Amino acid sequence: GAxxxxxxxxKVTEKxxxxxxxxxxxxxxxxxxxxxxxxxxxLEFLIYFQGNSAPDKSGLPSDRFSAERTGGSVSTLTIQRxxxxxxxxxxxxxxxxxxxxxxxxFGPGTRLLxx
Amino acid sequence: AQSxxxxxxxxSVSEGTPVLLRCNYSSSYSPSLFWYVQHPNKGxxxxxxxxxxxxxxKGINGFEAEFKKSETSFHLTKPSAxxxxxxxxxxxxxxxxxxxPLVFGKxxxxxxxx
Numbered sequence: 358g359a360x361x362x363x364x365x366x367x368k369v370t371e372k373x374x375x376x377x378x379x380x381x382x383x384x385x386x387x388x389x390x391x392x393x394x395x396x397x398x399x400l401e402f403l404i405y406f407q408g409n410s411a412p413d414k415s416g417l418p419s420d421r422f423s424a425e426r427t428g429g430s431v432s433t434l435t436i437q438r439x440x441x442x443x444x445x446x447x448x449x450x451x452x453x454x455x456x457x458x459x460x461x462x463f464g465p466g467t468r469l470l471x472x
Numbered sequence: 473a474q475s476x477x478x479x480x481x482x483x484s485v486s487e488g489t490p491v492l493l494r495c496n497y498s499s500s501y502s503p504s505l506f507w508y509v510q511h512p513n514k515g516x517x518x519x520x521x522x523x524x525x526x527x528x529x530k531g532i533n534g535f536e537a538e539f540k541k542s543e544t545s546f547h548l549t550k551p552s553a554x555x556x557x558x559x560x561x562x563x564x565x566x567x568x569x570x571x572x573p574l575v576f577g578k579x580x581x582x583x584x585x586x
Contacts, residue, residue: 361515390573400562402573416573448516460506461574463516 359383361464363449369470370439378434378467382451389432390452390461391424395445403447406432439471474498476565478577486585491535491550493580495563498544505546506564506574507537516562522546533557558584 362381370376382389391403402416406426417423421439426432436443446468450461479494497503507519520531527539537548546563563577 392574392576399578400576402575405573413573450516460518460521462518463508465515 361449361451361462363447363464363467365467366465367468367470369472371472372441373438375435375437376439376469378436378447378469380432380434380449380451380464382430382432382449383462384430386451386453386462387429388452388459388461389426390450391432391434392448392450393445394448394466398445400448403434436469439469441471444469444471474500474503474565474567474575476563476575476577478561478563478580480580481578482581482583484583484585485553487555488552491548491553491557491582493548493561493563493582495546495548495577496544497546497563497565500567502567504566505537505539506566507531507535507546507548508562508564510560510562510579512559519548519561553582553584555584555586558582 361383364379368376387408390405392400393403394400404412404414404417404424406412421437424434446466448466449464452459452461475498477496485491505522508516509519510516519535520529520537522529522539530536535550537546539546560579560581562579564574566574
């Protein structure tokens with residue numbers, strides 16, 4: 358079946374602009390996660406959604422970052438007033454539920470470059 | 473805090489020889505442990521996972537890993553490397569009862585020499 362998809366695959370933007378990154382999880386998966394992969398920091402957790410519960414935003418690096426999940430499916434990660442240090446690959450993952458033993462399936466990522 | 477340490481940032485092996493990628497995790501009750509692989513410009517793919525069943529876990533592409541609680545280790549092995557195994561490998565941990573976001577190691581880049 359279809360896996361996790363993300364769009365765009367690549368995004369180049371100018372410092373100070375806002376960007377939106379989209380994630381389509383696997384159908385039926387109730388848990389959705391955003392991670393960031395950068396050269397200096399490796400892979401780090403940003404935010405996760407589980408069903409209709411309030412999202413866990415504990416990994417967001419600043420208030421310029423926000424995310425929403427509409428209808429329990431598609432999610433959008435928004436970065437406002439982008440900075441050069443935001444350049445990274447943003448990965449989305451989904452799982453059947455937010456339990457530690459559930460496998461998370463990753464999308465191909467969005468490569469963001471802030472000039 | 474949860475953490476996982478991959479002891480080698482880069483491992484190079486000859487094709488046909490064994491692979492060993494080392495991983496240690498911070499001790500906690502009932503961890504779940506995973507190995508993911510990332511090929512260049514590709515997404516993360518699950519190789520195998522340990523979730524408190526058998527301590528020797530077999531994964532895809534001939535990889536396996538053994539959970540050793542006494543050593544807090546979860547090393548990844550393969551008897552014979554193939555050129556297609558060249559990639560970045562991530563050891564990952566999460567803990568029962570904690571938030572389920574994954575905690576990643578820094579990664580080990582595996583090179584396979586012909």
